[in-house]
Amino acid sequence: MARPQPTRGHVKGGPDPLGTPARRAALRLLDAVLRRGEALEAALPMATRALHGGPDRGLAHAIAAETLRRLPDLDALIDGATRQRLPDDAKARFALRIALVQALSLGTPPHAAISTVLPLVDGGPRKLVHGVFGTLMRAEASLPEVPALPADVAQRWRAAWGDGMVDAAARAIAAPPPIDLSLRDAGWDGIDAPSLAPAHRRVPAGTDIAALPGYDDGAFWVQDIAASLPARLLGRGDGIALDLCAAPGGKTLQLAAAGWRVTAVDASESRAARLRENRDRMALPFAIAIADVLDWRPDAPAPAVLVDAPCSATGIFRRHPDVLYRAHPGIVADMAELQARILARAADAVAPGGTLVYATCSLEPAEGEEQLDRFLARHGDFALAPPQDGELPPGIPVTDRGCIRTLPGTLEDAGGCDGFFIARVRRSG
Template identity: 65%
Template sequence: MADGPGLAARRAALRLLDAVLRRGLPLEAALDAAARELTRGDDRALAHALAAAVLRRLPDLDALIDSATARPLPADAKARFALRIALAQALVLGTPGHAAIATVLPLVDGGPRKLVHGVFGTLMRRRVALPARPSLPGGVAQRWLAAWGRDMIDAAAEAIAAPAPIDLSFAVEPEAFDGVALAPRHRRLPPGTRVTELPGYAEGGWWVQDLAASIPARLLGAGGGRQALDLCAAPGGKTLQLAAAGWRVTALDNAPARLDRLRDNLARTGLPAELVLADVLDWAPPAPVDAILLDAPCSATGIFRRHPDVLHRVRAKDIAALAELQGRLLARAAGWLRPGGILVFATCSLEPQEGEAHLAAAEAAGLEPVPVLADELPPGILPDPRGHVRTLPSILADQGRLDGFFIARFRRAGQAGAD
């Protein structure tokens, strides 16, 4: 059994879950180390799928486990982790029960195998099932209920139940490409689509980017050769958009590995941009610019359906610290605009503290709101009454939903000078 089929992938999934739930690491960042022993791409994908399935359903999986034990298992007990993986296989991924338990028992060798086997068997004999609408972690549900109401909570729960669709952004409008067009230069494809096997991948005419994530760059319009800064730019979807729209782009990021990924994306698409490895708080452009796109570092709770780990890692103190950083970045970037220049501020967060709460500070920094109009947005997405954009998982529910973003557009006070 120790060398049984698929065991290495289960061990990697266990390491992934430990990295996320006990050490607070992002799922994607922990994948390379957790899957270091896996030599096949399919095993790596399985480990990721197992861990993601557990994270999507964690509160409900734990409730089932607790219903079958005399006393709750510690949150970090290996037996609980093994049961989570076994139940996710049986109840989410459709693995036969005997195979699901057989592949996880070796994970607790030298430990409470009888307990794990007994709890799993009890639950299978009960013919348990997970609720159709997953439960959100308690703290997340409380925050979002206060901010957005019950309908949004229900939509978020439905959104996390399964992987999100794949959205593609195109440099130019494609003449023929499968998928649903929800906006110009956009196609939506089913979850699990192998993007590297799609036509045009090698030629670089498109890149993966959620429809909501494409809105900030859309709001800057055509560049006409003018200068734009893309701050905190990697992995670069917005840089590619701006370059394709005719902006002269300087893309800044402080992470070498992420900047390398942006460099690879530019090479694949053939689009031009100047790359700068630097921290926004330590760097400044040589001269004022026409436009700035600040997609600020944030909690990333808005992309929870693609990265379900964020709902289990991010705490209120993390949100507060990130909001403070966002305010500093916004104030610093505001001074780099020419009079009349445009700044678009965005966060992929569903926390008002990382979005709407920054509006007063932006105006204090000399930025005037430039309301977004309905005809500037993809059909089905509307600006709020003040002209800002808040996307929620309840939007476009019949088309696969959206990631959660806050987007606001501003103009630097003063008259634009002659070019």
Template identity: 60%
Template sequence: MDIPGYPARKAALRLLDAVLRRGETLDQAAGGALQGLRGGPDRALARALAGEALRWLTDLDALIDSATRQVLPVDAKPRAALRLMLAGWLRLDTPPHAVIATGLPLLAGGPRRLAHGVFSTLVKRGVRLPDAPTLPEPVRQRWGARADAIAAGLANPPPLDLTLRDPAATADWAQRLDGMSLMPGHVRLPRGTAVENLEGFEQGAWWVQDLAASLPARLLGPGEGRRVLDLCAAPGGKTLQLAAAGWQVTALDASAKRIERMEANLARTGLAAKIVKADALDWLPSAPFDAVLLDAPCTATGTARRHPDVLHRIGQRQIVEMADLQAALLARARDFVKPGGTLVFATCSLERAEGEAQAEAVTLQPAPIAIAELPAGLVPSPQGWVRTDPAMLDQAGGLDGFFIARWHLPS
């Protein structure tokens, strides 16, 4: 069908189906759903439409239900098409006539009149979305007292954070890139920035890394030639940080594809690390390390700003499975640290079972994180842990949800 913008909408419909019906991530679904799209703009539009539909799904469904006599099944194709049409109009500022022209063909051979009627009714009403997305009820219950604040932090995709190879050049790079810095070694740019076109990319002066994701490696301090193990290391942001800070890095990961990306980033930045492809639960080092950083696999609910699919894919089953894996990895990581060494544990999850509950089970001597080690505006917990969420540093653009704890092993 030769309608400008239609192929991107059709791809967005496939993305929604993959996430909501098959439980895939947006990244997993993209390979198949975006096939056949010509050029980057169409692919970006499909991802943006699907992402905004997922971010605001509860509110979009409420609008749709307010304009129908009979409630459409949650998996009905007209509902999916209307979600995308409303996301295009209310979130991407697509004019209603263009939404109709590109959205109704999604229902070829189906109830176009129904979708047209619902959308037109909502346009005539002049409906708007709330200031913050309404969280699915199971998510709201899990996130408890912070749920409303976190929801406000999810209203928009995140800005672009860069970690610098040389923290001493922070002021220089912030000026050259016309960005802002929230701590040494960090520069923040507006979202939508084309990374490959930025000054310093080809020279490897920086890499893309959310500010919260950069904190765990920072908490190990300067390496001064000491040995560190980065467990579950790929795609390599923390490996790059540790190497730049003077550590002798061993980076372990089980995914060959993700290791390829890490190797490319090491080559671009001119930094060095010993890469090991292995399962952390089976692997044994030849000698213990001065420090171990375990950024453990998790449900990644803390990345909901850029991956709103986690709001709808993740439930108690996945949380329990990941928490069990994290506990096993923590036990292994502890054995890899030499006496007097340091262990840092982190997850990009907002779930207590993947953060505080893991730290409470560790019997090592705590090494409390100090406020001076964090960006202005972040405060450690009374236990000396760090818990971030998307509502924090909101005036500066927010940050991902993370949990971080640190311990020392007895000498």
């Protein structure tokens, strides 16, 4: 069946078609990510400040996020329909990306997709944008079921993990993933949803979390199953646990629910506000210290220390596809150096015989395996303590040396999980 043909849409100088403000906001979001290197979520408030109402903000976010999921394939279509390649930062390219992703992926009628983006290039090559879009619609252009990854990312990950990982990553980015919930009480049964681990439920992408039973009572919080693994390695306890770099607090809540007396440390007052909100809703007690972990000192070394270190965050690309365009090798190297400093300070906070768990939501070996090697080489009083039977949910892989490394493809049949590196080490007594 032939696709509907685009109309001539917006008339230059006339009023913008209904829905154009959301597309302007999507353009601002994409510009923030691709040109200025900002995180999509961080750019959202400023980019959508002129919009009225949540639906328009949600639409702008959905357009931008889907564009980032499909960017290499969208650009391939555009490049195949233009005689001269448009610059990467050209407004015409951005407008075409937004129009095409709506028509080919989000189900927007082509006439609406083009009419709402033409005002974005007023004073520019509107005829070019309209013509390229019309050419592709008449040719019944389509996007592949499995998106292409950015070429530099695919090359880097292929060198580190092989072709299978890259193929799995492409499948994983095709659509927003399901949402995982960590339960305050493992025995709570207020939500009928799959469970992949103790104190865990998995609900579909797009679920209104605040409308679920138990939300107001603090029965659960949102936390990817991979992100729940570091705290699981500390088990139950009744002593002191330090959660360094703690916000937004999912691991802090896990430790408190497991009986630890937790101090959560984070340098940001705004992130600490989220810690307080989570603490109040969950009614789980823990202390909060607003401090730079590189300067902060505990009153005494602790038997349990958790470091979910700042990182490139490439492991959360399924939920945040913008990281694929922001986390370049320079960022990875900078984060690895910061992690080394944090780990050195964290080691001093571990009591003799105590346990340190180091984690990053990164798919870069420099922020995982290589970082662990550096740490052990510099701290001869620490040794790996591999996971024991029963400590991890089924399907979570343990490396030959006893670390956890989740990759695209882990738990794929059940909906997948974020990419994480996790190592547990113990200090000699």
